[in-house]
Amino acid sequence: MKHLFPCTLLFAAMWLMEACSPGTAGTNHPCIPETYTISKDSLLDKIKGGWAGQAIGCTYGGxxxxxxxxxxxxxxxxIEWYDGYxxxxxxxxxxxxxxxYMDLTFVDVFDRLGLDAPADSFAMAFATAEYPLWHANQAARYNILxxxxxxxxxxxxxxxxACDLDYQIEADYAGLMSPGMPNAASGIADKIGHIMTYGDGWYGGVYVGAMYSLAFLSDDIGFIVKEALKTIPQESQFYQCMSDVIRWHQQYPDDWKQTWFECEKKWSTDIGCPEGVFVPYNIDATINSAYxxxxxxxxxxxxxxxxxxxxxxGQDSDCNPASAAGILGTILGYxxxxxxxxxxxxxxxDRNFAYTDISLNKAYQLSFGQALQMIEKNGGTVEGDLVTIQxxxxxxxxxxKAFEGMYPTGKRGINKKITDIQELEFNGNGVVIRGNVNASxxxxxxxxxxxxxxxxxETAQLPASFAKRRYELFWKYRLTEGKHTIAFxxxxxxxxxxxxxxxxLVYNARK
Structure with missing residues (x-):
């Protein structure tokens, strides 16, 4: 054994040198190479595959x-599908x-203002767009306005x-414009994803962007999902859930339903979204990323x-297959x-998406151009027909970590006009009041x-406009634990x- 050991080390070193040597399109490395060379046509084909997969997956699950x-x-x-669907x-x-079309809002800002466009430019484009919004997106729109x-x-x-899946479902563009550069995609996510999310909600978009980014380098899905997960802090709930899914896949390689059951048992609790607390409806980024x-x-x-x-x-079963098919579409190419x-x-x-002047064909070209810019910005080169990614x-x-020390303990139906309420009482450290303004x-x-x-x-401004509405009328977190009264x-x-x-909805400091 003493004689074999140095030879074994030499063989392992040679294998690692080969595995991590500069890559070219068509090769599949068990680790991320230092550089990766791809033709412009192949790069465009993968970008098109990502956008196409997203649109097809969204339609399939719609x-x-x-x-x-x-x-x-x-x-x-x-689940039907037919030509013309x-x-x-x-x-x-x-x-x-x-x-x-949420993705395309951000793609358009990059096109108009360049790669260094400030967060406020994306925020205002998003907040003043004509399309209707819900959940974290609408809450952010209200805040910005x-x-x-x-x-x-x-x-x-x-x-x-903040922990809803809103940025997760609109982060595809960040990975498509950052081929082989997951940290660049994370940088984009930091700027744009924090417009509407925080904590595990933000991590959903970071993870999706990283998977898209690495899909340019490898067709090994297991490798992609594990490497992309390195962009997420290990102490986060999001990381732990994704790690569990990967582990359960290894434990039950032929039974996705068993892994689904394990996810439901351990990770299906939603404590943030007031609409999803205590009910089967779950728009949390963590569980939907698991899907x-x-x-x-x-x-x-x-x-x-x-x-x-x-x-x-289940759950957000159009957006989840959109991301899955988009990532796979990037691996495969259009x-x-x-x-x-x-x-x-x-x-x-060639048809523009609703609320935009951008079609899929235009999106292909915009993302391709932005990817070339990102590659050069991050130390890569574009020479003739060849693109070398650093x-x-x-x-x-x-x-x-969002909602730390906040645990929902009760939800009480009120169903009264605000003018008929003298006072509300609750016992806890946080409260959310849901309702709406009715005006012609x-x-x-x-x-x-x-x-x-x-x-x-607080003195709240509550627009009657659906587009400008405050998604919840009032909320206060991190109050002193105990009995409280509310009046309007x-x-x-x-x-x-x-x-x-x-x-x-009432929160307490302890479960």
Whole structure:
């Protein structure tokens, strides 16, 4: 053995040198090479594959979105597809593609203002766009329009939806413009993802961006998902959940449903989104990212299986297969996506997405141009038809934890007009008040003072406009643990206008 040991070391060293040597397109390395050379045509093909996969996956899962909450979609439930199917959605339900046209808002800002565009430019483009928003995106839009700019607009103290999946579903562009450079994608996520998310909500977008980025370098899905996870702090819940999925896949390699069950048992609790607490509905980034991962791992590189499994995990079952199919589409490249899926896509590639002047064909070219700029900015070269990427070893982003010391302990239906409420009582360290402003005049903005324990806590501006609405009427976290009272004072009531209080969610410092 003493004689064999030096030879073994020499062999291992030679293997590592070969494995980590400069890469070229078409090779598959078990580690990230220092540089990677790819032709412009191949780079564009992969970028097109990413966008195409996202659009196809979103369409495939569209009819099931949030219809299966806390349950999988059983095998006997048909999910249809036919030629012309994507065109039908473009014509009849263009809002389905919110995760695509949200991406394109950011792509457009990069195109107009360059790679160094400030966070405020992205925030204002997003906040003033015509499309409707929900959850973390809408909470951030309200904040921005009220002068609360990023990163404060996405922080959980200002945004009860900070851990929702909003940036996860719109982070694809960051990886597509950062081929082989996951840390560059993370840098983009830091600037843009914090517009609407924080902590585990932000990590969903960081992880998706990193997987897209590494999909340019390897077709080994297991390698991609593990390497991309290095961008996430190990102490985070998000990291722990993704690690569990990878481990369960190894334990149950032929049974995605068992891994789904394990996820539900351990990771399906939502403590942030007021709409999702205590109910099967779950828009949390962590569990929905797990469904992306389940689709990728158990899909085994098959485009249909990847989409189908991710869809059948339920919850946000259009956005999750969109990301899974987009990542796989980047691995495969546009030309290797099966024709049965591309036939419908080709009918709409020149059509602009709703609320934008950008089509898929234009998105392909914009992302390609931005990728070339990012490659050169990060030390790579573009010479003739060849592009050499200075690859990056994934580095963990900063650790963030939202809703620390906040545990939901009760949700009480109120269902009264604000004028009929003298006082509300609760026992805890935090509260969220849900409701809405009803007015025929979309320009009307209610001004309401919130009093906690007799002290003015805030004067809230509550727009009647759906586009500008405050997603929750009021919330306060990190109060002193104990009994509290809430009272309201409506400063500018008008005839024909009402403010309805629907429910109150209460938090405590301990589970």
């Amino acid at each position: 009819p099931t979105e949030f219809k299966y909450c806390g349950t999988m979609i059983q095998d006997y439930v048909p 994507i065109k039908w959605w473009y014509d009849n339900v263009p809002g389905l593609y919110d995760d695509v 009220q002068g609360i700019m990023p990163p404060a607009s996405g922080h959980w103290m200002n945004n009860p939806h 992306i991962l389940i689709g990728l791992l158990y899909g085994e590189g098959d485009f249909y299986k990847t989409m189908d499994i991710s869809t059948r995990c 030309n290797r996506i099966p024709d049965q899926w591309k036939r419908s896509l080709k009918e709409v590639e 690859c990056q070893q994934p580095v963990a982003v900063q650790y963030e 005049d979309e320009e009307y903005v209610a001004e309401v003072e919130l009093y906690i324990d007799g002290q003015l806590a 004072k409506w400063l500018n009531p008008q005839q024909g206008v009402s403010i309805q209080i629907s429910e109150m």
